[in-house]
Amino acid sequence: MSRRIALSVVAGVVVLGGAGAFALAYAGEQDPAPALAHSTARYTAPEAGRDGSVSFTTEVSAPSGVKSLKVLAWPDKSVFAKKQLTAEEMAAVESATCTPAGAHTVRCVYKDAVSAADVASSPHGTWHIAALATAKDGHTTFDTRAADFTIG
Numbered sequence: 001m002s003r004r005i006a007l008s009v010v011a012g013v014v015v016l017g018g019a020g021a022f023a024l025a026y027a028g029e030q031d032p033a034p035a036l037a038h039s040t041a042r043y044t045a046p047e048a049g050r051d052g053s054v055s056f057t058t059e060v061s062a063p064s065g066v067k068s069l070k071v072l073a074w075p076d077k078s079v080f081a082k083k084q085l086t087a088e089e090m091a092a093v094e095s096a097t098c099t100p101a102g103a104h105t106v107r108c109v110y111k112d113a114v115s116a117a118d119v120a121s122s123p124h125g126t127w128h129i130a131a132l133a134t135a136k137d138g139h140t141t142f143d144t145r146a147a148d149f150t151i152g
Contacts, residue, residue: 034066036141037061040056040147046119067135071110073149075125075151
């Protein structure tokens, strides 16, 4: 092989390798799955005849936009601790209310009232918030422990 052909082949490999690395890096930045950030949960106990509440707040971002966020609170001492909760099971749970918070980001809030009877019949201890985010293009992100709170 002549020296000129060998140099051309090496130069071609370097150019194609660089272009491939750039394409992979760019593709990595364009993850279509929704991302959850700044997730927090808060439990307020019922008192003096007033209901308490459980609330969950998070920011969800997706390149195609966010379609929905499903939320479920579940106790650490439950069947879901042994048998993992699935995204399919989340299809029937309640949705959070989401409002725009940027180009491809929404701020979602879920709040539910908790009565004294609810607390009396519920397991005390650590509870988790499961969140299923769905982008407008159909991609999903499922986090079974997006945030935690404690019922004392």
